[in-house]
Structures are given as C-alpha cells and as structure tokens.
Amino acid sequence: MGAITAELLKLKRSLAWPVVVLLPIVLVLAGAATQLARGTQPENGWDTVWLQSVGFYGLFPLAIGIAILGSLVWRVEHRGSNWNALMSSPIPTLRLVVAKTAVVAGLTALMQVVLVLAVIAIGKLAFGLPGMLPGKYHGIGLLLILATVPVAALQSALSLFLRSFAAPVAVALVASGISTAALLALGNAALASPYGLATRTTLLSTGSFADSGTVTAGDVTAIVVASLVLSVLIVAVTTAVLNRRDTRI
Template sequence: MIARTSTALDTNSSSPSPLLAELLKLRRSQPLLVVIGLPLVVTGTGIINTLFSRRGLEDGWNTLWLRTVGFHGLFPLVLGVAILASLVWRLEHRDSNWNTLMTSPIGATRIALVKTLAIAGLAAAMQATMLIVVVATGKVLFALPGLPPAHLLASGTLVAVACVPLAAFQSSISMLIRSFAGAVALAAALAGVSVSLLTAKIGSISYTLPHALATRTALLGSGMFSDPSHPDMTTFGGIATTAVILTLLIVASTGRILKCRDLYT
C-alpha cells in the first residue's frame, strides 16, 4: 500500500497550474465533441420534434425550452458529464500513468479537486453551448419574440453550478472504474433512478444524489416534478447550497479513497 501525503504542489512559475495541465492533457481526447456536439444533437432533436408536431410551439419559449434544455436535463446532461469524467481519468488508467499519479507530490484531495474542477468547467461550457444554441434556434429558426423568460435563463445558468457535485461524483466513479463504458452505464442507471424518483414527487432525492440535483435544476420552471413553475431565490439558493455541500463531501471522500489506492502492477 502506498501512503499518500497532502504536500503542496511545486509553484514554480515555469510549470502550468494543475488545472491548466489537466485541461491540456485532454487535447487528444477531443472533449469538444461532447461539449459542442451533445447540445447540437439535443437541440436538433427538439427542432425535429417541433417541425413534425402539429401543435408547434404552443407556449413559445417555454415549449422550446422544455423540448431542448428540459430534455437535455433528463438524460443527456448526466451522460455528457459522465463521458467527460471518463475522458479526464482515461489517461491516468493507461500504461504507467496511474503509478506516476500515485507517487506524485500532489496531495490526493487536491488531485480529486483539480479533476472535479476540470470536469465541471467542461460541463459548464457544455451548458453554455446549450443555452446559446437554444436561444439562437428560437430567434432565427422560429422567430420567437424577445428572449426566454428570466426564470428559465436563471435556472439554465444554475445548471452549471448543479453539475459540480455531479462532476465530483462521476470523477470518483471514473477513478475507481477503469472501464469507460462501465462508468457511463452507471451514470445512465442513476439518471434513470433520479428521473423516476423526481417524477414520483420525491424532491428530497435531489439533496442526496447529484444526478437528481442536476436533472431537477435543468427542469426548474417547467412545472415538472415538485417545483413551482416560477422558482424564487429561495429555490435557487437551496440548490446552490446543496451543490456546494455535496461537492465538498464527495471531493473529501474521493481524496481519502485515493490515498489508499495501490499501484498498478
């Protein structure tokens, strides 16, 4: 068993920051295919659904939002974050990279935090792409007036915050499971459980399961689940606070687990 110490990373100015180094390692993994491609596919599905629907956009921006951002929050969002997490950890599971990681001077908790921030940053970029594409679609393709209601834009932005604990959780899973497909499959299963429990009006699940928190946040203002159609600052604040607490707990737990991991032989 290799003992890990939480020593500080060398702050030599010639070396990139741990977060920047993490993002640079992803260049060959092409995470932009997920960050940009997934929102385009989801929005395209919503467009096709609308064009072939006899009812069109009955409620303007609200209908378009539900068919794109709302649908994205049910499963694609969680799967996208899971794929990004697997990409971030995939290099560490190759060759002797794991052994290098385990013997590096960076503390285990700091490694867990940096991995989480890298995944969360990519997830935030994916959500930003989703919002931009949806607004552009509404204005250019469907000529909808104005912009989406403020509460929808607020909830759509808050999704980036709600994805941080999801990023931390999936980072931990991808650390433990070397199989890319296995980690994503587990995320899909948990997404299904989350949707089922939220549909059953068990809103408290979002305070314990990161997948449910992300899904609930993506559908705020849609009238689904147990949330009001026009959420207030109390709802937004509760989600943000939950996201912070869950993230801290998961990152700390991941750090402790990582300290006890063996070298690969």
C-alpha cells in the same frame, strides 16, 4: 493552479470538445424536430422551446454527457504505466482530485453555455420567436452550472477508480433514471442525489415532475446548498479513499 493547468493541456486534442459542443446542440434540435417537420410554431413560445429542449436533456442525456467527459479526462491516466506514475507523484491527493473535478466541471459548464446558446439559436432562427430568451432561463442556466458540479465530482471519482471507459457511463444512466423516479416520488428530497439535483435544476419553471412552474427562492436556495454540500462531501470522500490505496505514496 499548476495541476489544473496540466490537466487542461491534456485536453488539447481530446474528444471531450465534440461532446461539449455537439451533445447540447443535438438535444435542442431533437426537441424541436417534430415542430420543425410539421412547420408549426411552439405553443407557448420560448417556454415551449425550453421545455422541449432542456427538460428532456436533464432526464438522462446530461448525466451521460458528464460521465463521458469524466471518462475522457481520466483516460490518459489508465493507459500503460501512467497510473502508477501519477499515484507516486508528489502532487497531494486533494489537489489531484480537485484538479480533475475542476476540469470535468469546467467542461460541463461550457456544455451548459452551448445549451443556452443553442436554445436561443433554434428559437430565433428556426421559429422566428419575438424578443429573446427570458432572463429566468439564463438564470437557470447559470444555476445548472453549479448544480452539475456534484455530478462532475462523482463521475470523476468513478472514472478514477474504474479503469473501464463504459462502466461510469452505465452508472450515470442507471442513477439518472433512479433519480428521475425519485423526483416523482419524493420531490425535492431527491436533491440528496447529485443526479436528481441536476435533473431538478433543468426542470425549474417547467411545471414538470416536482416543479411548480415557478422559480421560488426556496427552490434556488435548496439547489445551491445541495450543490455546495454534495460537492465538498464527494471530493472529501474521494480524497480519503484514494489516500488509502496501496499505490498512493
């Protein structure tokens, strides 16, 4: 917990917070922009608002947002002599990797909370939709928090090994595009990719790409298992590689 607390203290004045708050809000507004401009109502109410907002968000903006968060979380360590100081510290490698991953995943989780709140706000305040956002979408939002952990772990690893701020973001953009194409071609087999896993989760219940339009127990189970396996695997590989670096003592 001490390592995680130290990482959280570094985020006090971080640019990560605007990303967490503004990215999902902008994407929700962009999804509703056309109908707001025309003054028309969503054809299928909450379902349409969710699809227009979250469906597009999951194709590549989500991965890019996580990549930016990863780069921001590792930014301090790549300045001056901070890297050598960190690598020569007595903190076990696994604890360091887990702490950084936990911070990126935590910020990503908050981003999903803002996303759901923004969807509710646009549905109620802009379109005056009756009732509230259906419970299944709240469940998908919670599932998305878990499904983005592997992406957070991978982007944290990329930002660990790449000093460039932009390089991990570029990787996320390309990888999310490939994973989206894989969803079309391979269906749930694309869950083997952290980016495909996150995108697949945002598309649950939308009837788009590989989704059937309904949330099945099989889909949820596959997403949960893939999230856990990929998270553990990425953290383990990152720890093993970091342990072999010359600057790690």
